Amino acid sequence: KAGVTQTPRYLIKTRGQQVTLSCSPISGHRSVSWYQQTPGQGLQFLFEYFSETQRNKGNFPGRFSGRQFSNSRSEMNVSTLELGDSALYLCASSFRTGISGANVLTFGAGSRLTVL
C-alpha cells in the first residue's frame, strides 16, 4: 500500500516568487492536513482539507493557501515568498472517521523549501 507522496522533495525559490507543493494521500484517505516545520517555530498546523473543503485553518497569513481535488490529492501554495518561509512542509492524510476513531495521521516525507 503506497504511503503519502509529496512532490517535489526539494526546491529552491527566491523571495517574491510563489510555490506549489503537491500531496497524494494514502488510497482511501479523504482528509489531508498540512504542517510547516522550522527549527525556530517547530511543527505548526497550516490547514486541513476534507471533501474538497477547508475544514480547519492555522494561524498563517493569507499568502498560504491550499486546495483539494476530487481524488483527495491536495496542493498548497505560498505566494510572495519570504525568507522565513524556508521550511519543511509536511502533508498528512487520514480517513477522518466518526466519533470513535483516533484518526491517526500518516505523514509524507515532506517538501524541503529553501527561499533565497
Add this chain to the structure above:
Amino acid sequence: AQTVTQSQPEMSVQEAETVTLSCTYDTSESDYYLFWYKQPPSRQMILVIRQEAYKQQNATENRFSVNFQKAAKSFSLKISDSQLGDAAMYFCAYRSAGGTSYGKLTFGQGTILTVHP
C-alpha cells in the same frame, strides 16, 4: 488554546537500556487524543503510540509504553530495550476530540534521542 511542552531538548540512552521522555500539556477539554511521533533523520514522521483520554489504561506498543496521568496532564513515553534504530526526534502531540479537529495536531518542541552502542 492547547499547548504541549516537552522539557527535555535532548536525551541519551545506552543500547538495551530504558529511557523515558516527558510531555505535559495544557487543555480545558475533557476528551482528546495524545500521540507520540518519531522523526528519524529521513524526516518521515512515524506514529509510535497513541492514547485516548477517556481510556484510563496506558497504551502499549511492543517496547513502547506511555504513562498517562490525566489529572496531572502528563503523557510520558517509555522506551524499553532501546535499539540503535530508536535514535530520532520524538514529538508529543495533542488532538481535540471535537469534530473540526480531525487533522489538527498541536506538537511539542521535540526531544532528540541519542542511542549509544
